[in-house]
Amino acid sequence: MKRTKKLLCLLLVVFLSLFLISCEKNDNSNRNSGADEKLKVHYIDVGQGDSELIQVNGKSILIDAGTSDKKSLDYLKSLGITxxxxxxxxxxxxxxxxxxxxxxINYDIGSFYAPKVTTTTKTYENMIDALKYKGLKINVPKTGEKINIGNSVLTFLAPNSSKYDDLNNYSIVIKLEFGGTSFIFMGDAEDISENEILAKQLDIQADVLKVGHHGSHSSTTQAFIDKVNPKYTVISCEKGNDYGHPHKETIDKLNKKNIKVFRTDIQGTIIATSNGESIKFNVDSVDKKANVSGNELKKASNK
Known part of the structure; x- marks a missing residue:
């Protein structure tokens, strides 16, 4: 009888020990999985255009799709996005x-967002026809509206008016927060939209700023860049483009503040990876001496 009791006690001790070890492993596993979570932002080289892919918490978010040459679509396919x-x-x-x-047409899409504005261009009509074909509706975001994606938050910052003279200022502006890191995507929003965002006193401090309107002088006012106070900026444009993007005025502002600049016209697709605490890029930032306007870069290339 005594031997049976001793045996039962021993088995109970072994069981409790195994249980505690299992709990500790699971706890460590959960902590490690959180630490291993990463956010990836792909600033896709689509020439003289804009397209960004965000991958976070098993979700994929696409902002814009570049020109009609399907470079954005080809890039998505190369990553195996489904x-x-x-x-x-x-x-x-x-x-x-x-x-x-x-x-x-090619992808299963959860939700589609666009500003409340229409045009008569064939490109716009093609987009609307594709949405109808797939049975998708357009969601028009409101300023301050948030989308929670796991431990990341996407906030809409603009547009803030119902009517603009220039289509650029209808641009949806987005802030993405992941852990202690943050990103802003400007579309082609110009100084009018930037001033509205500043007037609303929205939280726009961010580590990475996708510069508005391909680095045009019509965007990235001094007041706006001072408020965002980014460590890094990304400019999406084509080398030798007819607009001279990025313009000298914008480049001078960024260089003066010693902000690190990444450019698709010089470096191709830019990929930023965040672990929630720090951000790394797939390439080094453009050297200050090489960070010149589009026109200056074009002249240097033609020599």
Whole structure:
């Protein structure tokens, strides 16, 4: 009888020990899985256009789709993307929605966002036709509206008016927060939209700023760049483009503040990876001496 009791006690001790070890392993596993979570932002080289892919918490978010040459679509396919949980067309210019109809047709899409503005261009009509074909409706975001994606938050910052003279200012502006890191995507929002965002005293401090309107002098006012106070900026444009993007005025502001600059016209696709505490890029930032305006870069290339 005594031997049976001793045996039972021993078995109980072994069971409790194994249980505690299992709990500790699971706890460590959960902590490690959180630490291993990463956010990836792909600033896709689509030439003279805009397209960004965000991958976070197993979700994929596409902002714009570049021109009609399908570079954005080809890039998505190269990554093996099978579903886009959120798609955002910042505004209806061809260099931002040129391939949007192809993206819509080729992918299962969760939610589609666009500003409340229409145009009569064939590009816009193609996008609308594709949405109808897939049975998707357009969600028009409101300023301050948030989308929670796991431990990340996407907040809409603009547009803040119902009517603008320039389509650029209808651009949906987005802030993405992941842990202690943050990113802003400007579309082609110009100084008018930037001033509205500042007037609303929205939280726009961010580590990475996707510069508005391809680095045009019409965007990135001094007041706005001072308020965002980014460590890094990304400019999406094509080498030798006819607009001279990025313009000297914008480059001078960024260089003066010693902000690290990444450019698709010089470096191709830029990929930023965040672990929630720090951000790393797939390439080094552009050297200050090489960070010149589009026109200056074009002249240097032609020599």
């Amino acid at each position: 579903r886009l949980d959120y798609v955002i067309a910042t505004h209806p210019h061809e260099d931002h929605i040129g391939s949007m109809d192809d993206v819509i």
